[in-house]
Structures are given as structure tokens and as C-alpha cells.
Amino acid sequence: MMRSLRQGRLHDDETGNVMIAVIGLIAVTSIITLTISSATVQAVGYTSLTRAGVQSQAAAEAGAEAMRAALETDACPSDGDLDATYGDIDATITGAAAAQPFYSVEIEQRAGATAVWTPGCPTGSSTHVRIQSTGFALTEGVSESSSALDSAAVEVVYDWLPGAPSAAASGAAVFSYGSPGLSNNLELVQLNGNSANVMVREGSIQCSNSVTIEGDIVAANGNITLSNTCSAEGDVWASGTVALNNNQVIGGDVIAVGSGQSTFGPSVSVGGGVYLGGTINTWGQRCSSGATGWDAAGNACALARSSGADPVLYNQPDLPMPVVPDWVDVDFRASDWTDEGWNVVTYSGPCNIDRNGSQTAAVQAFSQYTTPTVIDVRGCTGGFTIWYSTYELELKTDLTFITPKTVNIGQFEVSSDDPNSERRLRFITPDTVPDARPTTSGCGQFDVNNTNTIAEPVAVLIYSPCTIRNSNRLTWRGHYYGGIVNFSNNSELTFVPIGIPGYNFDGGEPSGGGAGGGGGAGGLGELLEYRDLAAAGS
Known part of the structure; x- marks a missing residue:
């Protein structure tokens, strides 16, 4: 009888120990699950944050350029307000227009360097104009932290030249409707804050052999391939894919909206981020942690390490399409x-x-x-x-x-x-x-x-x-x-x-x-200031 009682107590003690171990295992598993879930949510939030930031910044810059064009063609709105309503902001707009940036722009003028800024278009007595443009993301971030980048704002200040003709000082350094030829010791130089952009409406861009472009390279309906020290101080932005083959220095972002594979060779430097609608292929050191193989994630990690790009994102939906104006037919009368x-x-x-x-x-x-x-x-x-x-x-x-x-x-x-x-x-x-x-x-x-x-x-x-x-x-x-x-x-x-x-x-x-x-009341003079602002409500 004593033996049976002792055995019963031992069995009860062992059962208790097992229960403690099981509870501990459940707790550890719960902590791991919560950590993974939290990391996943944070990753999704970070991705939506960067995507929203790219879209809103592009929209803000597009709004500033639209108002500049209005000033230079005597088309400044009488109330000084310029708006473009597209995308998710206005659900009634569909098709190609829905992929364009949404922005709201206001202009102010003053007469004298110390005078108070007054809303409205410049007059014959104005000496300066100020453009403030707010752009909004087409697809807002999914996390609370991303709300800060759902909108972006820029401010641009110009001299105003009273009485001077505002004769349409518009356009890119190079506007080519079809695929251009950019090669063999070419240098496009910006002056007075006017970026020396290359803009192509239809067709791909191939650039090679010691080319320096002090501006953006934009292909509205094609791919961009840069080889042999063809570099850009601004953004590289294609509706299709991008290939930076070797020795490129890109001062801004690299954006490839297409779903194909973009490639990045050795000795590539990117001052901004890389945003791809498709996958990525590159050479570089394997990452010491995280994705270590030559899959898309491993390539993205290697590119971030070798080029300095931050962030490097791939398979991104809803990237903003590059904006290149239509061809302008100029007749003579x-x-x-x-x-x-x-x-x-x-x-x-x-x-x-x-x-x-x-x-x-x-x-x-x-x-x-x-x-x-x-x-x-x-x-x-x-x-x-x-x-x-x-x-x-x-x-x-x-x-x-x-x-x-x-x-x-x-x-x-x-x-x-x-x-x-x-x-x-x-x-x-x-x-x-x-x-x-x-x-x-x-x-x-x-x-x-x-x-x-x-x-x-x-x-x-x-x-x-x-x-x-x-x-x-x-x-x-x-x-x-x-x-x-x-x-x-x-x-x-x-x-x-x-x-x-x-x-x-x-x-x-x-x-x-x-x-x-x-004719008109005057024309834009020198660019005095271009800076980012905190968007209202961000």
C-alpha cells in the first residue's frame, strides 16, 4: 500500500513538471509568432510608406512644374490656385488619367525683397513669385506611420521680371519623341537651377560611352539602358525596365514601373532609392543575414550594399508612371x-x-x-x-x-x-x-x-x-x-x-x-530657392 501511494505521488509530480514544460513551450512559441507577425506588419508598413513617399513627391514636383509652365505662358489662374484631380482622390476618374499625379498648387507674389507675400498671380509691380505645391500619393500607406508620406510639399521661389515677355521658356534640354542617340563624350549641363533633363515620349533610351546628364532621364513608354559611365545627377525613370550595366552614378532615384526584370551591374552608385515594379538581378556581395541566395531578395540586399541605394524595393504595385508631355505641333502663321x-x-x-x-x-x-x-x-x-x-x-x-x-x-x-x-x-x-x-x-x-x-x-x-x-x-x-x-x-x-x-x-x-x-505682366527670372516642406496635415 505504501509503495502504491509513493508511486502515485511520483506520477503526480511528473505530470506537474510536464505541464510546466508545455506551458513554457507555448509561451516561447507565442513570443516567436508575435515577433514574426510584428516584423511582417512592419515590413508591409515600410513598403507602403516608401511607395507613398515616391508617389507624393513626384506629384508635388509635377504640380510645381505645371504652375511654372502656366506662369511662362501667361496662363496663371486668376485666383493663384492650380489643381489636378486624379487617381484615388477622385474616384470618378478612370483609365490613363487615374495614373497621373494629384496635386494642389498655390502661388504668391510680392513687390520687394522684404515685402509680405500676397496670394495670387504676379502683377506688373511684382519682384518675386513663390510656388507651393502639395502632392498626394495615389495609393496611401497601410500603416499609421505611413501617413506622414501620403503627401509631400515643395516650395520654389523665382525672381519676377516685370514687363518682360513670358515667352514660353519651357521644355527639356532634350525632348525626343522617338528613341534618341546619347553617346561618345556627351555632357548636358544644367544652368540656373534648370535641370538638363532628357525626356522621351515613345521609345527606349540607350546611353553609352562617357555621358554625363545633369538632370533626369525619363522614358514615358520604354526601357532605359545605361552603359559605360553614362550617368545622371537626377532620377532615372522608365515605364518599362532599367539596366545600369556598369560604372553608373545616379544622383536620385531609379524607378522602373514595368513588371520585367531590371539589372544592375558592378560599380553602380545610387543616391536615392530603387523602386521596381518587377524583379531584380545584380552582382554584389552576399548579405551576411537575411536573404543570402541569388533570389530576388538576395539581389536586392546585395544592390543596397554595393550601390548605397536606400531603399531597394521590387515587385511594387502602383508605382507612379513617368510623366512626359505629348508632342507639341508647331505650325507657322x-x-x-x-x-x-x-x-x-x-x-x-x-x-x-x-x-x-x-x-x-x-x-x-x-x-x-x-x-x-x-x-x-x-x-x-x-x-x-x-x-x-x-x-x-x-x-x-x-x-x-x-x-x-x-x-x-x-x-x-x-x-x-x-x-x-x-x-x-x-x-x-x-x-x-x-x-x-x-x-x-x-x-x-x-x-x-x-x-x-x-x-x-x-x-x-x-x-x-x-x-x-x-x-x-x-x-x-x-x-x-x-x-x-x-x-x-x-x-x-x-x-x-x-x-x-x-x-x-x-x-x-x-x-x-x-x-x-x-507679353503679359512679366516673366520668370532666376531660380532662387527650391526646398521640401512639411505637407499640411502630415
Whole structure:
């Protein structure tokens, strides 16, 4: 009987010990489960946070650019407020428009450096303008912490030049409707805060061989491939995929919206984050913890380590699509220019102003104009050639050439008669079909070659629906707007936006007054300040 009782007590004690062990195991398991759950929730929140931040920042910057374009084309809203309502903010908008940024922009002006800012568009007495733009994410963050990045705000301050014509100083350093050629010692230089952006509406971008772009590289409907020290100080933004093959330095973000695989080679540096709609393939050291294989997570970890990008995200839905304006069809109507005070003449001289000096009179005639003049040379149906060699075009005023679809400029040197007076020179090959795409029927080529030099403070725009080809020691100030724009062999372009009066290359409708446009209360001067703000309610 004693033995049975003792055995019973031992059995009870063992049962108690087992229960304690089971309870302990349950507690440990619960802690692990809660830790994993918490980490998962935090990871989802972090992902939504960064996605919302990219979307809202892009929208804020788009709003600031939209208001700048409105100011430069005399289209500033009378109340000083500019809004674009898209995406989740307005459920009634669907289709392509729903993927565009939502922003709200306000503008203020003041008369004097110490005066109080007053809401509204600038007047004839204004000296400064301030743009404040708030952008909103299309897809808001899922965690409470992400609400801070559901909106972003920027502030931009410019000098205002009372009485100066606001003649559509819009556009990118290079706007190419189709795939451009960017190679062989090309440098695009920003000036006065104007980023030297490359924007492509339709087609992919391939860039190689010692190219430096002091701005963004944007492909609205294609992929971007950068090779052999082709670098950008701004963002690289493609609707498809991105390939940074080797030795690229990217100052901003890399955004590839497409669902395909983006690749990153060795010696790539990224100053911002990497945001991919698809997967990632790269080379780099394996991560010491977490994902260690060459799966997508391992590649992302390796890229973050080797490039300095932060964050590196892949398989991201709802990334913002790159924004590139549609092609602007620029026709020529003489009355639009004469109504705005331009003199319009029909050229009757030689169509081949060549290097041998036989056309001295034609060269000198261009330098004699003292009032803004449009020179219509479309009578040169076989093409128009300016090949100066030993002559220099000295501008005493603004000139605009209306050209046929074949033009050849070689050994072309242009300067201003007054180093303190800006001069604007435009070559316009009209696009007579208003269909928001370059009309290429009958196109030859706009050829710029053999040591062309544009001296400060002159700026030149070439507009052509045909191919614009630049080669051989180009030193240029201004910008290009073409069906296709190609560069090769030691080219330098300093971006000075002059646009075409009456047309808005940044998107939107032409300003009042047609192609002569401008006038108004004044124009934008130097960029004084660009900074991020805390968005209201964030």
C-alpha cells in the first residue's frame, strides 16, 4: 500500500513538471509568432510608406512644374490656385488619367525683397513669385506611420521680371519623341537651377560611352539602358525596365514601373532609392543575414550594399508612371508673329551659304537685323545650308528661321553684339498636322556638325519633327525638340530653355496669342530657392 501511494505521488509530480514544460513551450512559441507577425506588419508598413513617399513627391514636383509652365505662358489662374484631380482622390476618374499625379498648387507674389507675400498671380509691380505645391500619393500607406508620406510639399521661389515677355521658356534640354542617340563624350549641363533633363515620349533610351546628364532621364513608354559611365545627377525613370550595366552614378532615384526584370551591374552608385515594379538581378556581395541566395531578395540586399541605394524595393504595385508631355505641333502663321511685333521676311538669298566665302552678303545680312525678325527660308525646297567657316553670326536682336525639312549647319559660330543682352535664335521646321505626334512625311535631317559654337548669352532652340543629328565638337547653349535627337562625338549642351512663344512644351494648351505669344505682366527670372516642406496635415 505504501509503495502504491509513493508511486502515485511520483506520477503526480511528473505530470506537474510536464505541464510546466508545455506551458513554457507555448509561451516561447507565442513570443516567436508575435515577433514574426510584428516584423511582417512592419515590413508591409515600410513598403507602403516608401511607395507613398515616391508617389507624393513626384506629384508635388509635377504640380510645381505645371504652375511654372502656366506662369511662362501667361496662363496663371486668376485666383493663384492650380489643381489636378486624379487617381484615388477622385474616384470618378478612370483609365490613363487615374495614373497621373494629384496635386494642389498655390502661388504668391510680392513687390520687394522684404515685402509680405500676397496670394495670387504676379502683377506688373511684382519682384518675386513663390510656388507651393502639395502632392498626394495615389495609393496611401497601410500603416499609421505611413501617413506622414501620403503627401509631400515643395516650395520654389523665382525672381519676377516685370514687363518682360513670358515667352514660353519651357521644355527639356532634350525632348525626343522617338528613341534618341546619347553617346561618345556627351555632357548636358544644367544652368540656373534648370535641370538638363532628357525626356522621351515613345521609345527606349540607350546611353553609352562617357555621358554625363545633369538632370533626369525619363522614358514615358520604354526601357532605359545605361552603359559605360553614362550617368545622371537626377532620377532615372522608365515605364518599362532599367539596366545600369556598369560604372553608373545616379544622383536620385531609379524607378522602373514595368513588371520585367531590371539589372544592375558592378560599380553602380545610387543616391536615392530603387523602386521596381518587377524583379531584380545584380552582382554584389552576399548579405551576411537575411536573404543570402541569388533570389530576388538576395539581389536586392546585395544592390543596397554595393550601390548605397536606400531603399531597394521590387515587385511594387502602383508605382507612379513617368510623366512626359505629348508632342507639341508647331505650325507657322506669319500673322501670329507680326501681331506680337515681329518682322516677318521671306528669304530670297542663296540656299547654300557655304564655307568658301562666296556668300558674304547673305552672312552679313543676318547680322544687320535690329528688331526681332522671322526669316522664312522654306523656299529652299532642296534644303538650307549654313556653313560659315570664317564668318560669325553676330546677333543684334532675336532671330527665328522657318526652315524646310532638310537643314545643314556646320562650323557655325554665334555671339551677341552685347555681352549683357540675351539673344534668342530659333530654327523651326513647322509641323502642319495637329495630331500630337511628329509629322515625318518628306523629312530629311537637321544636321548640326563640325565645330558649332554658341557663345553666352545667346541661346538656340532647334524644333523639327524630323531627326536632329549632332556631331563633332558641338558647344551649344539652348535646347532641342525633335522627332528623334541624336548626339555623337564630343558634344556639350548647356540647357537654356527658351521654347517657342505661344507654345507650352511642358504640357497643356498653347498660351493666348498663338505662335507670337508672350507679353503679359512679366516673366520668370532666376531660380532662387527650391526646398521640401512639411505637407499640411502630415
